[in-house]
Amino acid sequence: MHSDAVYQLLRHLTSPVVAITSERAGKRNGMIADSAVRASIVPTIPRISVYIHKFNYSHDMILETGRFVLHLLRTDQFALIHQLGFGSGRARDKLADVPHHLGTLGAPVLDQCYAHFECTVANVMDTGSSTCFLGDVMHVGYGAADRATGEVMTATYFRAKLPAEWRPEYEALLAAAQRYALERSRSIEPVIWRGLKG
Ligand SMILES: Cc1cc2nc3c(=O)[nH]c(=O)nc-3n(C[C@H](O)[C@H](O)[C@H](O)COP(=O)(O)O)c2cc1C
Numbered sequence: 306m307h308s309d310a311v312y313q314l315l316r317h318l319t320s321p322v323v324a325i326t327s328e329r330a331g332k333r334n335g336m337i338a339d340s341a342v343r344a345s346i347v348p349t350i351p352r353i354s355v356y357i358h359k360f361n362y363s364h365d366m367i368l369e370t371g372r373f374v375l376h377l378l379r380t381d382q383f384a385l386i387h388q389l390g391f392g393s394g395r396a397r398d399k400l401a402d403v404p405h406h407l408g409t410l411g412a413p414v415l416d417q418c419y420a421h422f423e424c425t426v427a428n429v430m431d432t433g434s435s436t437c438f439l440g441d442v443m444h445v446g447y448g449a450a451d452r453a454t455g456e457v458m459t460a461t462y463f464r465a466k467l468p469a470e471w472r473p474e475y476e477a478l479l480a481a482a483q484r485y486a487l488e489r490s491r492s493i494e495p496v497i498w499r500g501l502k503g
Contacts, residue, residue, distance in 0.1 A: 321459050322459070324356075363394070385417070422440075
């Protein structure tokens with residue numbers, strides 16, 4: 306099968322579009338991902354896994370602090386996806402005008418979302434181009450309303466309803482990420498997560 310057709314089939318396996326926040330030494334950041342899934346069937350041991358590319362600023366922030374907050378978003382949050390997912394936080398403070406507070410783990414919790422999961426890293430796996438983080442869910446909350454409101458932003462909904470003026474930029478960023486991953490995906494390193502340093 307042609308690789309483009311394979312990729313379209315793989316797209317059925319993407320997750321909802323989520324926002325992932327992190328904090329390191331006072332610097333707060335957020336990014337977007339569509340690679341997060343439930344990673345435990347045990348209600349009392351809730352876990353999430355997510356793949357984060359190494360070129361993202363968030364990658365090193367999460368690897369070095371061992372914590373992140375994953376937010377399910379609502380279908381009306383395209384502007385937040387554009388703000389967090391179309392450019393790096395290395396050069397600017399992407400959360401400066403996004404209402405948030407520090408959660409129980411010290412990482413930013415966005416006030417506007419469908420729900421959020423505060424996680425500590427339980428394990429990691431290298432893919433060459435990205436790291437798969439396994440997170441233990443430590444705290445869970447809804448958005449500001451204290452209950453779920455609206456509908457969850459799925460990857461299918463995102464691709465169907467992405468505002469037309471943002472589509473060329475999105476496709477260019479995706480193509481750049483694919484080129485980065487193509488060069489690195491074959492060199493997988495064994496990584497042992499030993500918990501936080503110090
Ligand atoms: C819809 C969408 C899905 C994305 N999914 C992922 C993903 O699963 N993993 C990833 O590493 N980056 C993903 N990205 C790209 C990052 O969000 C983007 O590179 C971001 O600018 C990283 O910010 P940072 O450098 O401040 O961490 C996605 C972006 C969008 C718009």
